[in-house]
Amino acid sequence: MCGLDNIIAIVGKEIVRLILGLIGVLIVVVVNALILTWVERKVSGHMQKRIGPKEVGPYGLIQPIADGLKLLGKELLTPANVDKPLYYLAPVIVFIPVLVSFIVIPFDGFLQVKDINVGILVILAFSSLSVLSILIAGWGSNNKYSLIGATRSVAQNIAYEIPLLLSLLPVVFMANSLSLKDIVEAQRDGWFVWRWQFFAFLIYFIAATAETNRTPFDLPEAESELVAGFHTEYSGMRFALFFLAEYTNIFIASAIATTFFLGGYLGPVLPGIVWFFIKTYFLVFVIMWFRWTFPRVRFDQLLNFSWKILIPVAFANLIVTGGILKL
Amino acid sequence: METLIEFSYVVVFAIVATVFTIAPVVISRLIAPRTIGDRTFTTYECGIQPFGSAWTRHSVVYYIYALIFIAFDVDILYLFPAALSYTRQGNVYEFYSLLVFILILVLAIIYAWGKGVFTWKRKSLS
């Protein structure tokens, strides 16, 4: 049964899958970032009674490409006082979790790079790396603003990591699986957000907004306090990588919310992938909506909100879920 | 075998991510002009020369939060295996053990709360 030919056949199939997946993911990452920067500028514009980018291409559609090309042709400054290895390393590390997370996200029933049976754990484990990269960036820059931004970022990310885990747990309890595909399939009877997990969804969404450093939780790069936060000293393409990672992270956070609570690719009439993107981009839009509406919270409020409200509610929600399952 | 293949995906993606980030930096190096002035490479601090380095003794107020986090994070990870084997209906024993586990964790929050970890007082020099 397990002959050499068999193994070669499996490996060959996997390699094809891997390469196709890689190409697909890279396209999604780049195109998504381009679209999101454009959407963000347009959304902010229209929320602020402006029109946003308009002159560069039809409806300003070429604007993000112009930005990207410009950043590519921009000098990469390395300040003299930085810790060079760390300074160079940070924008590299920030990208690893972003790309790896895409392996397990089910865009459709079959459009998934690889359905790993501990899928969500892979995403959570790697997402901790992005905090590390921010810390490295802030410390390596040898800039006081960056340093404060970086320490803030770490405190914020670890404070919101726990409600994030706790809000995903009830879904795992209900689906009895860590594979994202299984979780979507478990929602054939109805989305989890309507099946007792509404609070978990809220908690997840708040925590995800915080994890991606978006307003009202954008303290690590709080412009009016810390200039540009942890990436103050980064210029050109290195800054663009942080930017790219941020927008991709928003997408991933929304994609997980879609998968866990909103039935993923499930939906009538339209193909699954369309439903997936509709739901995900709607959540992305909501995150942008937050940004252009809310002021920023203060740091102690941010941390205490997590510990005093989100975590207790998440615990209560978990117990209730456990109880309901036993009924 | 299956696990091996799954994790080879992760490894390959991580490597590609690294290449993907290094490539534009290299291209950028090649095609970007450069200007070097007297203070181009000094640390930015609102246009003023900073007083000393950023790497000085630095009070991190959130140290205590980090400590609680470590305790909590590990405990919550224990819940993932529990979640996988949690069965529907019957076997109420599972629910009780979950309840006890979480109540103990909640006690920890109440303790920290009572200890005043979550209140930030105004500091004064004197």
Add this chain to the structure above:
Amino acid sequence: MVKEISDKIKEAVASVEPVETPYEQRGYHLAIEATRTNIVDIVNFFDKSGFYLADMCCVDYIDYLEVVYLFNNHNQVCRVKVTLKVDPDKPSAPTISHIYKIARWYEREIHEFFGVLFDGHPFMTYLFLHDQIDFYPLRKKQVPVPEEDKKLLNSFNPGEQEDGFFLNLGPQHPSTHGVLRVVVKMNGEYMLSAEPVLGYLHRMHEKMAENRTYQQFYPNAARMDYLGALNFNLGYVTTVEKLCGIEVPERAQYIRTITAELNRISSHLLWLGAFVADLGGLTPFLYTFDDRENILDILEAVAGSRLTYSYLRFGGLFNDVDDDFVANVRKFIDRLRSRFSMYERLITGNVIFINRVKNIGVMDETYPLKYGCSGPVIRSIGIPFDIRKHEPYAVYDRINFNVATGTNGDNMDRYLVRIKEMEISLDIIEKALKDLPTGPVKAEKIPKKLKPPKGDIYHTVESPRGELGIYIVSDESDVPYRMRWRVPSYSNLMTFPQLAEGSLIADAIATLGSYDLVIPEIDR
């Protein structure tokens, strides 16, 4: 009140001869000549009697230097001028910085511009000037800076003397609204101390005043406070008119009031946007600018510029307003009134906003006395001190309006007071439009060159940020002998170090935003 104070001070301090002066001409009720020995006692007396130090400046009379202290009372107007003669060769005076905290800055300022050393001042370094200056700019004769004074130039370098995490906020920083620099000592997220460094936009207005005629200096007033330009115009014009005894036609007075109030609203609107932007909410900024553009359109149509108006003239206005102006203002009043409910929902009702500003940066009643701050900043504490009410100019005495006050003196109250003030300004404009008389808008027979009679005058108006005082000394020529501007942001900013001390950096920035600072006004 004046008589009472006059009697009391005679009792309290020996050998003091208060002279009652005609308030209508001079702008102050009492003049007191002090000496080196009794100046501290006199200042102490005013401190005990609940007076605040409105201004402190110096005049160079060549034979002697005169340090001028101006006191006023918040409850009942009683302006007192105390003068102290100082020897010009070796100028020194006793400090009063231990009594009035704001004097710490006034004395430093006088020191760098006139060379007067204040004995006992804890921190006698330069405040405004750069380190290459080698003379005292406002002295009439060029006097070189002595060696010991040169050492004080730029000696403010906290990082070199102490250990600690020092951070420069500014001059280029998104939240300092211009080129204010604050050197803060940090401890994690906490600010242990904050020391503002001024002078990054010192544009020598007071020096320029001594070089040009009254008319030529007039455009400078708008550059000093570009947000409340018409209020500064009004302040300057009314001061000179009072000094020369020029009568202004009725219609001009009404239009002055209307335009000044419009300008106040536009200034408050900009502040509102900038304040919320400091807290991280960017969208209200664009909404307020949208409203503000409407005011700018109206004012541009009559004054010809968008920001730095020079619309007023001595004895009247540059030109009359037309019916379009009146119609547009009415339309704008309706528009802004309908917008307040939107701001209410967007900002005032936002939980995050409330938590960021409530009980942050709380000032108590001692602040206005010790720092002499004014405007919305002290009205938020609950002191209904408003020059428009207390010492009316233009037609404010003919219009019935309320003064917005708060209770706590925190950032929330400063915010609410300004919102309320915009509504009150709308009421004032509406009433003034209703009463707007017809007639000329320029007084006849205004000489080409104004030559006011000899003497001095201190006149105040309520600018959007608070008490704007102008002290002019005239020597009968067409150029002012000395012109001193008492600007509101200066004393408001002085409270920042105390409020910021020990607070979180985010709170300190919210507090800084709540002052509504205009840096060129502070630096002059």
Add this chain to the structure above:
Amino acid sequence: MGKGGFHLETKEPIIKLAIAEKFINLARANSIWPMTFGLACCAIEMMAAAMARFDIARFGAEVFRPSPRQADLMIVNGTVTKKMAPTVVTLYEQMPSPKWVIVMGNCAISGGPFAFEGQYNIIEGIDKLIPVDVYVPGCPPRPEGLLEGLMKLEEKITGTRRFPVPEQKW
């Protein structure tokens, strides 16, 4: 200012292809990110240019970056005093290449109303300290003036003008 005055050394890129350069210049011209940097009165008009009515975002230039490391354009808007001059120069030098400067307002161009005999505190024209690309006169210039300055800068970068020059009627 540093000892020995202002000094700036420019190096050409390692690889320079005419056609690629053309595209990149086009991209640069369409994505000019200014630095959040306000000095005086003109800063308010600069803000107004970014606001709803004038909306500098139409040309992709609304991304005001507070850090000079991420900015392409420095708008010197207001009086530069002698105390402020070292800061302005430092900020300019800290910007990565290619970088441009628009001088907005008479004060920054020549000292404006504050240049008088015996003045002791202002720099009479920031072009004495840093290279300037576009001058926008006015006291303060209207936001349209700044937008026109931006158009001029784009013209300088790409060599072609975005809109036809308005017909002069006077």
